[in-house]
Amino acid sequence: MSLRLTVSLYVLVALLLIYLIIxxxxxxxxxxxxxxWLLLDLVLFLAVTFPDMVGEICAFLGIQTASNMVFxxxxxxxxxxxxxxxxxVSKLNNEIKNLAQRIALDKTEKAGRDKES
Amino acid sequence: MIFRHDxxxxxxxxxxxxxxxxxRKLAIIPAYNEEENIINIVDEIRRQAPEFDFVxxxxxSRDNTLALCREHFINVIDLPINLGIGGAVQTGYKxxxxxxxxxxxxxxxxxxxxxxxxxxxxxxxxAENADMVIGSRxxxxxxxxxxxxxxxxxxxxxxxxxxxxxxxxxDPTSGYRMVNKDIIEKFASDYPRxxxxxxxxxxxxxxxxxxxxxxxxxxxxxxxxxxxxxxxSMYYMIKVTIAMIMERIRR
Numbered sequence: 001m002s003l004r005l006t007v008s009l010y011v012l013v014a015l016l017l018i019y020l021i022i023x024x025x026x027x028x029x030x031x032x033x034x035x036x037w038l039l040l041d042l043v044l045f046l047a048v049t050f051p052d053m054v055g056e057i058c059a060f061l062g063i064q065t066a067s068n069m070v071f072x073x074x075x076x077x078x079x080x081x082x083x084x085x086x087x088x089v090s091k092l093n094n095e096i097k098n099l100a101q102r103i104a105l106d107k108t109e110k111a112g113r114d115k116e117s
Numbered sequence: 118m119i120f121r122h123d124x125x126x127x128x129x130x131x132x133x134x135x136x137x138x139x140x141r142k143l144a145i146i147p148a149y150n151e152e153e154n155i156i157n158i159v160d161e162i163r164r165q166a167p168e169f170d171f172v173x174x175x176x177x178s179r180d181n182t183l184a185l186c187r188e189h190f191i192n193v194i195d196l197p198i199n200l201g202i203g204g205a206v207q208t209g210y211k212x213x214x215x216x217x218x219x220x221x222x223x224x225x226x227x228x229x230x231x232x233x234x235x236x237x238x239x240x241x242x243x244a245e246n247a248d249m250v251i252g253s254r255x256x257x258x259x260x261x262x263x264x265x266x267x268x269x270x271x272x273x274x275x276x277x278x279x280x281x282x283x284x285x286x287x288d289p290t291s292g293y294r295m296v297n298k299d300i301i302e303k304f305a306s307d308y309p310r311x312x313x314x315x316x317x318x319x320x321x322x323x324x325x326x327x328x329x330x331x332x333x334x335x336x337x338x339x340x341x342x343x344x345x346x347x348x349x350s351m352y353y354m355i356k357v358t359i360a361m362i363m364e365r366i367r368r
Binding site: 021024025026030031032035038095098099102103 | 197198310311355356359360363366367
């Protein structure tokens with residue numbers, strides 16, 4: 001890898017880390033959901049620092065080129081994150097539905113009791 | 118303390134009333150599936166520390182916890198969804214704030230926290246004018262000392278807190294803690310959702326507040342099942358460590 005590419009990638013890793021920390025610090029994002037992105041940043045850092053390791057994993061898995069491997073694992077990783085978010089959204093949606101129903105029922109029950117007294 | 122309060126109305130009428138200058142204290146009891154323990158705990162509090170009000174936070178239990186509380190006319194807040202220990206306890210702090218309590222203490226619904234220590238905690242927090250008093254298992258090392266793996270994790274958090282705040286807290290994961298009005302207000306608006314104890318201690322310490330530990334003896338969980346396991350523990354260790362660092366570099 002050229003020196004220019006290496007330095008740019010390190011800058012990218014650093015900026016991503018700073019951005020993630022700012023998001024966690026200001027509580028704009030839940031640490032729970034930031035963790036996969038921190039992991040991604042770590043993997044990126046390792047790949048830039050040990051480029052030979054990338055080549056070896058490539059050969060071991062029987063993948064033709066490093067860029068193919070990066071795309072493959074990158075997409076796989078993003079798919080996992082997206083799917084886990086899908087599950088989270090479904091769960092949240094259900095909880096909101098339950099809360100809405102509960103509030104409405106409580107209001108009705110209270111109105112009924114107030115009427116009686 | 119009861120004292121006389123003399124009142125004079127605008128029209129010249131005078132009267133006297135007896136007012137009680139009571140320090141109001143609340144025990145917050147988070148409970149998830151604690152049908153085996155909850156009645157016993159409440160009875161113990163009524164016996165050992167009758168001057169404490171208490172409220173059970175039913176974290177959407179799947180068992181009979183809520184029904185038992187209602188049958189025995191126990192003051193209970195029924196959460197419509199399961200929030201976890203952080204959300205449940207924070208509900209208690211919101212309740213404490215709403216009702217103007219001076220001190221709030223967290224007391225787990227599984228029987229590990231002995232209500233006999235409540236008086237000592239209250240005496241400490243008032244005498245020392247502290248913001249938070251934590252009941253630590255590891256000062257005198259008496260009573261239930263929890264598993265070796267957990268103790269290792271706890272020592273790690275003690276070490277981390279020392280680095281982040283300079284303070285030594287021997288039992289940072291102890292849920293047995295009493296706080297004053299300032300911290301009630303703080304926790305009511307800002308409290309972590311899962312594994313909240315170490316992170317909240319850092320949050321209190323970083324603002325230079327007074328945190329004191331006193332020795333307590335904890336008991337083994339009296340009945341029911343704990344909600345922690347190995348895989349979750351690993352995830353929590355990482356998550357809580359990051360959260361504690363974030364908390365330190367915030368505001």
